[in-house]
Amino acid sequence: MADVDPLSERWAPAQIEVMQRLRDWAIGFGELHRHLAGWMRLPVSDAHALGQITWAAEAGTPLSPAELSRRIGMTTGATAILLNRLEDAGHVRRSRESSDRRRVTLRPTPAAREQARRFLAFAGTEIAATLRAAEPEELRVVTAFLTKIAEATGDANRRLGQGPASGEGP
CATH class of the missing domain: 1.10.10.10 (Winged helix-like DNA-binding domain superfamily/Winged helix DNA-binding domain)
Structure with missing residues (x-):
């Protein structure tokens, strides 16, 4: 686990933008x-x-x-x-x-x-059109990034599934 406090860390505008777009995707996917x-x-x-x-x-x-x-x-x-x-x-x-x-x-x-x-x-027509219009390199980069995000999310969920360490959490 990286030694980063997400609440006190200073985030670059591009990092914030990525998290907002991921949130938008999650909300839109839920609506679908x-x-x-x-x-x-x-x-x-x-x-x-x-x-x-x-x-x-x-x-x-x-x-x-x-x-x-x-x-x-x-x-x-x-x-x-x-x-x-x-x-x-x-x-x-x-x-x-x-x-x-x-x-x-x-x-x-x-x-x-x-x-x-x-x-x-x-x-799904708009989503399919967007995927088909993307360049192969763009898809490769996005896939690699989303794989890392999914792995990090999985790591956090596994850790949370084990319960908080002594002195952490509620």
Whole structure:
């Protein structure tokens, strides 16, 4: 962990600007999730979970219920209830694809995948156009930077998950 106090450190204007743009992206991404929820007539938490399940399956790395719990910040019990709702609504299917038959894999149904595809076709045009217009070097630099930010965020979350050290925190 770096020896930097984020509250007393002097930040360059460019560093502040980056943090503000990251905040803007996070807020906008959350709003897109709320729109997806409305589009699919789901509670926001269910739409968020379905988005995670769909993106992971599209990337060829389908999620387990435990990994989904971690990604959406819910307990495994609450995630099981959420998955029951999504499965009953015909959005998700659970399967046992591994040689370890205890491991459950989550996949969106074809109908849910098609609804999400229609949403992205309608809502994602500006984002897709921006990505396609970016130069390969610009994408490489942004990807490298965001990877470092994601790693730093992961490190902070792991440390916070272990609880505060003696004399720190509430």
